[in-house]
Amino acid sequence: MTKDFAVPPVVFPSGGSSAGANVQQRRFPAAPFQPPRPSTSAIPFMSFDIGSAAASSATPAGPFGGTMSSSSSFGGGSASFEDEEPLLDELGIHPDQIWKKTRSILNPFRINQSVHKDSDLSGPIFLYLALCLFQLLAGKIQFGVILGWIVVSSIFLYAVFNMLAGRNGNLNLHTCTSLVGYCLLPVVVLSAVSLFVPQGAGPVRFVLAAVFVLWSTRACSTLVVSLADGGEEHRGLISYACFLIYTLFSLLVIF
Numbered sequence: 001m002t003k004d005f006a007v008p009p010v011v012f013p014s015g016g017s018s019a020g021a022n023v024q025q026r027r028f029p030a031a032p033f034q035p036p037r038p039s040t041s042a043i044p045f046m047s048f049d050i051g052s053a054a055a056s057s058a059t060p061a062g063p064f065g066g067t068m069s070s071s072s073s074f075g076g077g078s079a080s081f082e083d084e085e086p087l088l089d090e091l092g093i094h095p096d097q098i099w100k101k102t103r104s105i106l107n108p109f110r111i112n113q114s115v116h117k118d119s120d121l122s123g124p125i126f127l128y129l130a131l132c133l134f135q136l137l138a139g140k141i142q143f144g145v146i147l148g149w150i151v152v153s154s155i156f157l158y159a160v161f162n163m164l165a166g167r168n169g170n171l172n173l174h175t176c177t178s179l180v181g182y183c184l185l186p187v188v189v190l191s192a193v194s195l196f197v198p199q200g201a202g203p204v205r206f207v208l209a210a211v212f213v214l215w216s217t218r219a220c221s222t223l224v225v226s227l228a229d230g231g232e233e234h235r236g237l238i239s240y241a242c243f244l245i246y247t248l249f250s251l252l253v254i255f
Contacts, residue, residue, distance in 0.1 A: 101116055121177060131184065157242070161228060184216065
């Protein structure tokens with residue numbers, strides 16, 4: 001027994017008008033992507049008042065919603081830079097001590113040994129730069145040579161004294177460097193004076209160099225003997241070592 005199914009009729013388009021319309025239809029290119037333009041209105045979380053921000057930072061809010069003054073937040077005292085130490089003191093540079101130590105070298109017969117008990121390197125560095133500057137004005141670039149001679153001279157004086165004093169020697173390298181640097185002041189003066197002495201005046205330059213070398217030698221040997229234990233009995237050898245040190249520096253000036 002057969003069963004009939006109802007099949008709907010199929011209708012085909014005639015004339016091909018729809019296909020022709022699809023072929024003749026223009027395709028316009030899509031527009032390129034453009035980011036959204038920012039609105040002219042101000043951003044809420046970026047707009048603020050400087051005066052109100054400063055006022056709010058000066059009077060912070062308390063724990064219960066009130067305002068709290070700066071004096072109460074710091075235990076009754078106002079926070080300022082007046083309580084801080086000066087910058088030179090934090091760096092270990094004391095201009096008053098440098099001036100006292102430098103002034104004590106100016107008179108080789110009355111040297112104040114007490115101001116040199118606290119050794120420092122700020123004054124020697126200043127005198128080193130001054131000597132290099134005067135040598136530069138004389139047409140001699142000797143920054144590295146002078147610095148190297150200061151280091152070698154300090155080590156030489158430290159080794160000589162401790163070999164002479166033995167176990168009783170208490171002179172450290174830092175103190176030696178400080179003393180050698182401060183007693184370099186006569187050589188700095190010699191370098192400044194030699195700028196006005198002509199090169200042809202050889203005897204005058206040698207006499208000036210001898211005077212300033214003896215000045216530096218007496219100052220340095222006196223300070224070493226007075227500041228270190230066991231140096232009084234070896235004053236002559238210590239003076240000879242100091243004489244050799246400052247003779248080398250004077251040779252840089254006169255030649």
